[in-house]
Amino acid sequence: MSKLVEMQEGSFYTEQYRNLFKEIGKTDDEIAKRIQQNWDELFNGDEDTRIYYPVGDDMGYMLDTGNLDVRTEGMSYGMMMAVQMGNKDVFDRLWRWTMKYMYMTSGENAGYFAWSCAQDGTKNSFGPAPDGEEFFAMALFFASHRWGDGAEPFNYSVQAKDLLRTCLHKGEDGIGFPMWNKENKLIKFIPNCEFSDPSYHLPHFYELFALWAYEEDHKFWKEAAAASRGYLKTSCHPKTGLAPEYAYYDGTPNNEKGYGHFFSDAYRVAANIGLDYEWFRGDDWEIEEANKLQAFFSDKDLADYRRYTISGEPFEEKSIHPVGLLATNAFASLAANGQDRLKWVELFWNTPVRTGVRRYYDNCLYFFSLLALSGNYKIWKP
Structure with a gap:
């Protein structure tokens, strides 16, 4: 050819x-x-x-310098940058900070990430932003394919698949809301609303999710x-x-x-x-x-x-x-x-x-x- x-x-x-x-x-x-x-x-x-700041021996965060907070947008972007650059140390530091401070384990948004935290990890909000979740999932898949899965939370592919399952199926038990409208297949601006943000639309990511997410x-x-x-x-x-x-x-x-x-x-x-x-x-x-x-x-x-x-x-x-x-x-x-x-x-x-x-x-x-x-x-x- x-x-x-x-x-x-x-x-x-x-x-x-x-x-x-x-x-x-x-x-x-x-x-x-x-x-x-x-x-x-x-x-x-x-x-x-x-815009990146290491924390201690094994964590780090991306700082929104205009608002002096840490956002899922920036953390997921930093992880994508790190995996593209082949920098596993930065990737793992960002993911460890994200899981420690941003991941929500209770309430209607359990399974999602708090979109904004203070620099000390305190949550500024208990609501998620879907652009962060979709970048987290894609960066995690790439990390799995580039470096292989490790022990939790560095079992990257499992973390990605579980996150995408939450994004689609949240609310089926009556608690919380999914990040995509299941009827028209469009990403929402936030889970509990019914409009979108054109810049959230990443069809090139979804093509890959269609290969690597859970089969169903x-x-x-x-x-x-x-x-x-x-x-x-x-x-x-x-x-x-x-x-x-x-x-x-x-x-x-x-x-x-x-x-x-x-x-x-x-x-x-x-x-x-x-x-x-x-x-x-x-x-x-x-x-x-x-x-x-x-x-x-x-x-x-x-x-x-x-x-x-x-x-x-x-x-x-x-x-x-x-x-x-x-x-x-x-x-x-x-x-x-x-x-x-x-x-x-x-x-x-x-x-x-x-x-x-x-x-x-x-x-x-x-x-x-x-x-x-x-x-x-x-x-x-x-």
């Missing part, structure tokens, strides 16, 4: 990952040094760059992947490509509390579409969507990124995570085929990690983009 034909299929099938940095002329050595440099900044750097749920996860791809089509604006932060199940923006516009959460949609296309060639619509997003931002400078309606009307309010937005727009180049595709990759390469108070969310998105654009955001198979 020719290389051209091979690349018509996703990385799951070919086990080949595109390196867009090489397409803009960067060498293997330059790319490897950049990845290590940025990892060191985020995980071992000074107080103006780091394989069919659900396969259907969830298709449902999420369909949902993204309806929730992203047909002209601008912008998605709202919250949306109803029919894809229309949920603006009851002001979250029906394109702002921080919604930046992740571009990344998710790029990765779904890279791994599975999920849908040709993803090419169009990536092109629309990149075209919308083509005449806008990082310093002037704002909140936008999904039709593209700007608010006065500036983006609080402009580096994260730039990073995800570059991430979309894995799906895009427009004229600016490589310009975004070059712009990202020339942009350093964010420093200062708000750096956490930006740099999580930044590091995922760095991994993906270099061909290092990989599917780790059994």
Whole structure:
């Protein structure tokens, strides 16, 4: 099979990952040094760059530097970064902290993780956030496949499967709520509500859950992947490509509390579409969507990124995570085929990690983009 034909299929099938940095002329050595440099900044750097903090001999946490708390979002992101980098020590430290302080063993949310904790582990909330749970499960599967299962809680694959079972079947005994709507197969914003967040939709993860979750749920996860791809089509604006932060199940923006516009959460949609296309060639619509997003931002400078309606009307309010937005727009180049595709990759390469108070969310998105654009955001198979 020719290389051209091979690349018509996703990385799951070919086990080949595109390196867009090489397409803009960067060498293997330059790319490897950049990845290590940025990892060191985020995980071992000074107080103006780091977002990871070790605790004692065997734990650590990811700090939301803007809110000074520890979130399931960040902990699961850190675990995904660590498994992609092959750093078992950091992965296990994060998972041990998560299980000790965030995991809930009683109440209607038993089996889920508290979405926010203080730095000393005290729970700020006893509610979960589904984007954390789905990233935990995927990172745990990858860890199992890369390093093998160990003693509890490092029996990674069992932990992942049990978590996904809880996410789907919670509430069947009358206590609590599942994280997915079982009828339409769409992920919820939080378990006890009936609307969604487009940036939570990870069809490329669900394709893998359909292979590795408990067998009785394989069919659900396969259907969830298709449902999420369909949902993204309806929730992203047909002209601008912008998605709202919250949306109803029919894809229309949920603006009851002001979250029906394109702002921080919604930046992740571009990344998710790029990765779904890279791994599975999920849908040709993803090419169009990536092109629309990149075209919308083509005449806008990082310093002037704002909140936008999904039709593209700007608010006065500036983006609080402009580096994260730039990073995800570059991430979309894995799906895009427009004229600016490589310009975004070059712009990202020339942009350093964010420093200062708000750096956490930006740099999580930044590091995922760095991994993906270099061909290092990989599917780790059994």
